[in-house]
Amino acid sequence: MSFNLANITAMDLDTGEFDPYYGPYVQIVSGLSLQQALLDSLSEISSLADKVAAQSVLHHRCQAGKWSVAEIWQHLVDTEIIFQYRALRIARGDTTNLAGFDQDEFVQQSRASGRNLEELRQLMLAVRNSSLLLFQMFNDEELKKRGVASGSEISVRALGFLICGHQKHHFKIIRERYC
Structure with a gap:
């Protein structure tokens, strides 16, 4: 059974549903329903790919010490999978304080420099489709459940918006600095 995510917007979130650090990510998708944010991002993936x-910038770095476009894409995939996992655990009533992760260490270990664009595109599309199905599986009660991740309270529905806002944030960086 699929639940309707069209009636849930980022503006419905209480400030206590996510750490203020994530505020900019939520703000980016504030005018969208969770369903629309997840669906829109699918076309954004292919468009930016x-x-x-066309620009041949997949392995380009905008400056020394910055991530390449491939590393940014792999970071988005890794983070989305972690956020999916957190959402599932919280929705199922797990009260464990879910550990954070070192994004720089993940990128360093990702082997993104050996991946081609089509591989990254397909990986990101598969993970995003998985997110769409996952969040459609949750009912209203599960979407509102809160848990603790990286030492801060977060709700299942906030994680859905963070996934989308995080992607939009990084895609904006790619468009501004690389393409």
Whole structure:
């Protein structure tokens, strides 16, 4: 059974449903329903991949010490999978304080420099489709459940919006600095 995510917007979130650090990510998608944010991001993935391909910037770094476009894409995939996992555990009533992760260490270990654009595109599309199905599986009560991740309270529905806002944030960086 699929639940309707069209009636849930980021503006419905209480400030206590996510750490203020994530505020900019929520703000980016504030005018969208969770369903629309997840669906819109699917077309954004392919659109930006086409632009990255046309510009041949997949392994480019905008400056020394910054992540390449491939590393940013792999970071998005890794983070989304972690946020999915957190959402599932919280929705199922797990009260464990879910550990954070070192994004720089993840990128360093990701082997993103050996991946091609089509591989990254397909990986990101598969993970995003998985997120869409996951969040459709949750009912209203589960979407509102809160748990603790990285030492801060967060709700299941906030994690859905963070996934989308996080992608939009990084895609904006790619468009501004790389393409």
